[in-house]
Amino acid sequence: MKAWSAPVVPQFRFETPSAPGRLRVHDTARSRLVETGPEQGTARLYVCGITPYDATHLGHANTYVTFDLLNRVWRDLGLEVHYAQNVTDIDDPLLERAQATGQDWTELAEDQTELFRSDMEALRVLPPQDYVGAVESIPEVVALLERMKPTGTIYQVDDPAHPDWYFTTSEAPGFGQVGGLSEQEMIARFSEMGGDPERPGKRHPLDCLVWRLEREGEPAWDSSLGRGRPGWHIECTAIALDHLGAAFDVQGGGSDLAFPHHEMCAAEATVATGKPFAEVYMHSGMVALDGEKMSKSKGNLELVSRLRRKGHDPMAIRLALLAHHYRSDWEWSGDDMTRAETRLAHWREAVQQGAALDATQVIADARAALRTDLDAPSALGLIDAWAQASVTVGGDDTAAPGLVRDFVDAVLGVAL
Ligand code: 5CA
Ligand code: ZN
Numbered sequence: 383m384k385a386w387s388a389p390v391v392p393q394f395r396f397e398t399p400s401a402p403g404r405l406r407v408h409d410t411a412r413s414r415l416v417e418t419g420p421e422q423g424t425a426r427l428y429v430c431g432i433t434p435y436d437a438t439h440l441g442h443a444n445t446y447v448t449f450d451l452l453n454r455v456w457r458d459l460g461l462e463v464h465y466a467q468n469v470t471d472i473d474d475p476l477l478e479r480a481q482a483t484g485q486d487w488t489e490l491a492e493d494q495t496e497l498f499r500s501d502m503e504a505l506r507v508l509p510p511q512d513y514v515g516a517v518e519s520i521p522e523v524v525a526l527l528e529r530m531k532p533t534g535t536i537y538q539v540d541d542p543a544h545p546d547w548y549f550t551t552s553e554a555p556g557f558g559q560v561g562g563l564s565e566q567e568m569i570a571r572f573s574e575m576g577g578d579p580e581r582p583g584k585r586h587p588l589d590c591l592v593w594r595l596e597r598e599g600e601p602a603w604d605s606s607l608g609r610g611r612p613g614w615h616i617e618c619t620a621i622a623l624d625h626l627g628a629a630f631d632v633q634g635g636g637s638d639l640a641f642p643h644h645e646m647c648a649a650e651a652t653v654a655t656g657k658p659f660a661e662v663y664m665h666s667g668m669v670a671l672d673g674e675k676m677s678k679s680k681g682n683l684e685l686v687s688r689l690r691r692k693g694h695d696p697m698a699i700r701l702a703l704l705a706h707h708y709r710s711d712w713e714w715s716g717d718d719m720t721r722a723e724t725r726l727a728h729w730r731e732a733v734q735q736g737a738a739l740d741a742t743q744v745i746a747d748a749r750a751a752l753r754t755d756l757d758a759p760s761a762l763g764l765i766d767a768w769a770q771a772s773v774t775v776g777g778d779d780t781a782a783p784g785l786v787r788d789f790v791d792a793v794l795g796v797a798l
Contacts, residue, residue: 554653
């Protein structure tokens, strides 16, 4: 499907040799910072996309701005980035919502995906080259399952009424390494996140659904496995392998996806290809509202589109998100918006006048912060200090404001 329009990014080629030459980020699987991306050439990034209903809340926005920052920091290091993202445009929660509101499920998915596109565009998020829906990927999902069949790792559940297809997760090499949870914890979390550990007829409680056979009143597609639809995890496994190939650089999403989603994808891909799925599993923190994780199912949401309609500058929304480190969990409040608006106005004022301080040091330091686990809050603090000197002291360096403005635009994604 089509993605959204790309913002114009300034060609920013300003050398600061003192900044580290590689990006390090936190890998959930190894629980430590690791270098990510090739030394040169193309980095490959897969980020789990939305299930299109009640988009785009600030939790979603925080996740996509996080991986946009990763994309931009890689580009600032001179790399190309091949970015793929899915849209879960067929799954139980989407069908349940459509049924509850009486809307056609395809229409709901299209409307919400369109709203998401316009929010991403407003936030100046670079679009993926491959923006891929689950429905349009059904042939790739079936082909992947056909490839897995001879390994004996997929089977039909012992349920004569609905002999759905499952994947034997627990037999996959390395299963459990992404989330690092005990089996008991995995079972509990699997259940919370839409899994079915208790379903009779499965070989193991953690086996996950890969192909659900048709039920009356539900959409279904013909396939060699029987008429039905894909399970959630196999959708991302198939899309990522098809567009990026195995052992791509980063698999990304919010921390709620580490287990079971990314664990299951990794297990499926390892069995299918004999190679690791991704080199690094990177997760952004959860944004809460009213004391709980912002979520569509609970309805405690603040939407990007609502803030935009109220007249808030999307660049201030982006700054409000960047002010929190991507791995921290935090709660949204109106103060986040106010602080970001003040900061944006301050930066805009600063780039309109001669600078007191040289740009070289601030850009080198901000790059060093961003290349060390995407430390955006520190980068923002450095720009604040530079802007403060321009506004309060002023100066006659007329080259620096343009350099800082282009850096902030190209790397932080904030147009001043
Ligand atoms: N379609 C699947 C992924 S394949 C899905 O999880 N969709 S979603 O719409 O529920 O979430 C989209 C992305 O937003 C995921 O990466 C998820 O981890 C992230 N996300 C959801 N809620 C929050 C939140 N409250 N804070 C931060 N990120 C969130
Ligand atoms: Zn996914």
